[in-house]
Amino acid sequence: MAAPTQDLPPKGGYEAINFKRIPARTLFSGSQMFAGFSLMTAVAGYLYYRTYKKIRIEEIEMRSATLALEPLLLAERDRTFLKQLRQNRDEEEKLMAGVEGWEVGKHYGEPIYKTVPSDRFIDPIVQEYYAHGPTRSFTRHSLFSLWS
Secondary structure, three states, X not given: OOOOOOOOOOOOOOOOOOOOOOOOOOOOOHHHHHHHHHHHHHHHXXXXXXXXXXXXXXXXXXHHHHHHHHHHHHHHHHHHHHHHHHHHHHHHHHHOOOOOOOOOOEEOOEEOOOOOOOOOOOXXXXXXXXXXXXXXXXXHHOOHHHHO
């Protein structure tokens, strides 16, 4: 078996360790850095101002369009609502045609709301509104009234 050998420094010793400070190379002086910062801030402020004006004009335009279209969209929504109520009444009339004494909008001749005048409109419950529509439509839109 060979005798173990100890690690020793190389002949002539290790190289000297360089521990002197090497300063970083300066690319810009302090005044150049301040001038550059000021220039960039001024350019960014100008571009922000120009962009802000355009965005503000577009916001005013969109708000004007919304205010102009909202009555039309609400009227269309109400029209669709009343159209569906009319379809529900027509469907009830067809379904209950063979039942004696059945009047549409009443329960065996008795008004549903006894204390409410007959010329007053009562909103139907959600299940009544979707009674003659597809089930998918009910499940998709039944909670919509909670959002608006």
